[in-house]
Amino acid sequence: QQQVKQSPQSLIVQKGGISIINCAYENTAFDYFPWYQQFPGKGPALLIAIRPDVSEKKEGRFTISFNKSAKQFSLHIMDSQPGDSATYFCAASAGAGKSTFGDGTTLTVKP
Amino acid sequence: GAVVSQHPSRVICKSGTSVKIECRSLDFQATTMFWYRQFPKQSLMLMATSNEGSKATYEQGVEKDKFLINHASLTLSTLTVTSAHPEDSSFYICSARVGGASDTQYFGPGTRLTVL
Numbered sequence: 001q002q003q004v005k006q007s008p009q010s011l012i013v014q015k016g017g018i019s020i021i022n023c024a025y026e027n028t029a030f031d032y033f034p035w036y037q038q039f040p041g042k043g044p045a046l047l048i049a050i051r052p053d054v055s056e057k058k059e060g061r062f063t064i065s066f067n068k069s070a071k072q073f074s075l076h077i078m079d080s081q082p083g084d085s086a087t088y089f090c091a092a093s094a095g096a097g098k099s100t101f102g103d104g105t106t107l108t109v110k111p
Numbered sequence: 112g113a114v115v116s117q118h119p120s121r122v123i124c125k126s127g128t129s130v131k132i133e134c135r136s137l138d139f140q141a142t143t144m145f146w147y148r149q150f151p152k153q154s155l156m157l158m159a160t161s162n163e164g165s166k167a168t169y170e171q172g173v174e175k176d177k178f179l180i181n182h183a184s185l186t187l188s189t190l191t192v193t194s195a196h197p198e199d200s201s202f203y204i205c206s207a208r209v210g211g212a213s214d215t216q217y218f219g220p221g222t223r224l225t226v227l
Contacts, residue, residue, distance in 0.1 A: 032214040043117075043204045043218035044155070089154060093214050098145065103154045 003027050004092050006102025013109050019077040021105045023090035026071065030092040034099075035064065035075045038087045047088070048075070080109045113139050115207050117219035124195055125227055132190045132222045134205030140185035141207035145216065146178075149202045161188050195226040 005024045013019045023033075034049035050057045050064040050073065057064045063076040077084055090102040114137040124130050134144060143162050147155040159175075161167040161182035169175045177199075179191040188207075192199055202223055206216040 034215070036218070041202075041221070041223070043115075043206075043221040046215060046217065049215065096143070096208075096214065098157055098160055099216060101154045104152075106152075 003100045004090060004102045006090050006105060008105060010106045013080045015082060015109055015111050017080050019080045019107055020074055021088055022074045023102050024072045025092050029094040032093045033073050034091050036089045044089060082109045082111050085109050113217040115217045115219040117205055117222050119222060120220060121223040123225045126196055127194055129191055129193045130195055130224060132203055134188045134219050136186045136207040139209055143208045144182055144188040145206045146180060146190050147204045149204060197226045200224055200226045
């Protein structure tokens, strides 16, 4: 049973465009929702994270939108750049418990 | 920011040998460390959770006698793949969580294991 469903599996965006990746979760006990960026051959790096007490969090070009009632959250990358081309993982955890990861989205930003 | 290192970054070994991978939190104390395995183009698969000074908690289907985890201090955890076989070839990644109420995990750069 997959507790965090991520879509799309892959995404191609033109430079300057907006990249949007979505995640849906099932466990209402989840209270921490991070997004990670991973380049080939490297470990994931924390990009941005949100807790359910806010509906949106923005850090530079990256924004998380959170919909608690729908149990969904999404990552928006504004003004996407070729350097943003990577695999993105959403995750969710409850308290100090282990994280559940989405399957990942491979983003390609074309110049 | 918090930095986690892994050593070695890549290792090639012969079938039947054992390989040890180290994971260190360089600038913070990690009460909990996690070990993941990642296959090409797939997500991270949690293998085990280790807490300093106690036995690791393994996920279902992970052989604890094959993947030995030791969390000897608040800054060091090791994963030993014993009697490695070609099917153990994978990308192994550790992460460390800052103590207290924070849920943030910081990942190491990963170790590419190839078993011949």
